[in-house]
Amino acid sequence: MELNWSTFILEIINFLVLVWLLKHFFYKPVMDIITRRKQTIQDSLDKADAVRVESESLKSQYENRLEDWEKEKAKARVDLHREIEAERKQAMDNLAQSIQQEKEKSKVLIQRQQDNAAQKNKMLAIEQSLAFSTHLLSRLANQNLESAIIRLVLEDLENLSSGQRAELQKACTGTKEPVHISSAYVIDEVTRVAIKDALSKILKQSVEAEFKQDPSLLAGLLIDIGSWNLQASLQEELKYFGDMNHDH
Known part of the structure; x- marks a missing residue:
């Protein structure tokens, strides 16, 4: 078979025309569609990446905020525990102080009651002693x-x-005014003269005296000279003994 160059050339030309037609009317539109599709996909991927990055950022922020919140809760619990413990300690201290004060008050009150009871017992003993002494001395008292x-x-x-x-x-x-002289018993005349002479010597003047009997003296004398008086009797000694013990 002989090669027909004209036919061969025409075939080549037809092929080239076909290629051009395919490229111009088919390949290019398809490539454009593919390119646009790829761009759309890429845009979607970019958006997805952006959303993922944003989601991861939000997740990280949430986790950080959650961690901070847990720390804040833990700190709040610690602070609350400390505050409660401080208030409890203060309340216990106040209670202990109040109890101690009540103990001190009770101690003082009990001591005061004991002192009062002891004082009453002492006064009762003194009164009983005075009564006994008075009774005894009244029996012992006589004119001698x-x-x-x-x-x-x-x-x-x-x-x-x-x-x-x-x-x-x-x-x-x-x-x-005359000198008033009291005695538990009747004083004889000789003794009266001796008393008057002793007073006259002291006062450097003649003394008028009135004598009277006062059994409450038990035994002894009570001499009243103006605003001055001298008492030497069992009654006075008992009174002095009683007053001295009352003062103590």
């Missing part, structure tokens, strides 16, 4: 005991200091 007391009084008058004598003299100045 009183005479002995009067002798002691006369000795004391004799031994008065100059200052005491001056006070007695001052007490009698400007008064015409």
